[in-house]
Amino acid sequence: MPALTLRLAQGTPCWVSLTTDDLPGARAFYGELLGWDFAPGPGQLGEYVRARVGAEAVAGLGVSEVTGFPVQWTTYFAVDSADRAAQLVRECGGTVAVGPLQAERAGRLAIAADVSGAVFGLWQGEEHLGREAGPAPGGPAWAELLTPDADGAAVFYRAVLGVPVAPAEGGSALLVDGRPVAGIRRGAELRGHPPRWRTHFAVADVEATARRAVELGGAVLVAPRHTGRGPTARLADPRGGHFSVLEVP
Structure with a gap:
């Protein structure tokens, strides 16, 4: 996919970022597993790099400044105004944990949680517009919320992002320009884990990727299986990031 030159439509998942306590280890694991190399990113929130497939930035990896913060991937949604979207988060019963703040000249961001506690980001792109999920291996391919209150989540994201939410297989989907860009479904697989947005990365061979993840020190949480979107597997990196x-x- 060519580099973006126009800001993505509001409500489109535009970026994913890993918060970890072992940035060198994360670079080694994901670089080998997904074919990434790395370049420096904005230092506003501490040590941070951008993962690239070829010349294209596809994800961010950073170190948490908060002791005990979980290792996790965060999905960011494109917004026209991070300040306005953050205010809507509060008005709709969510919380804003970080920002809105300026990430140097790259853009303006906020990190929030919805009414059930699922963490997500808001990104108002400036020099860095993000990346639209697409089919290229190594990049983000799909975002899906697992939550005990799928109906409440649909109401929340419809209001905060200003996009329609329509019924879809297994739950509902956020629509941008009439097409599904992210899913919401009741989290039958939560098993004591908090509600969360799950990041899916595109790969050429799910079974081979799952085997390689284990060889690199990660784990297979849900074995490769066929779904309505295609073969998929749920994995964890060596520090427990799902x-x-x-x-x-």
């Missing part, structure tokens, strides 16, 4: 992989042609 993510999924989705096989693309």
Whole structure:
């Protein structure tokens, strides 16, 4: 996918970022697993790098400044105004944990949680517009919220992002320009974990990727299986960060 030159429509998942306590280890693991190399990113929130596939930035990796903060991937949604969207989060019963603040010249961001506690980001792109999920291996392919209150989540994200939410297989989907860009479903697989947005990365072979993740010190949480979106597996990196992989042609 060519580099973006126009800001993505509001409500589109535009970026994913890992918060970890072992940045060198994360670079080694994901670099080998997904074919990434790395370049420096904005230092507003501490040590941070951008992962690239070729010349294209596809994800961010950073070190948490908060002791005990969980290792996790965060999905960011494009917004026209991070300040306005953050205010809507509060008005709709969510919380804003970080920002809105300026990430140097890259853009303006906020990190928030919805009414059930699922963490997500808001990104008002300036020099860095993000990346639209697409089919290229190594990049984010799909975002899906697992929550005990799928109906409440649909109401929340419809109001905060200003996009329609329509019924979809297994739950509902956020729509941008009439097409699904992210899913919401009741979290039958939560098993004591908090509600969360799950990041899916595109890969050419799900089974081979799952085997390689284990060889690199990660784990397979849910074995490769077929879904309505294609073959997928849920994995964890060596520090326990959960993510999924989705096989693309």
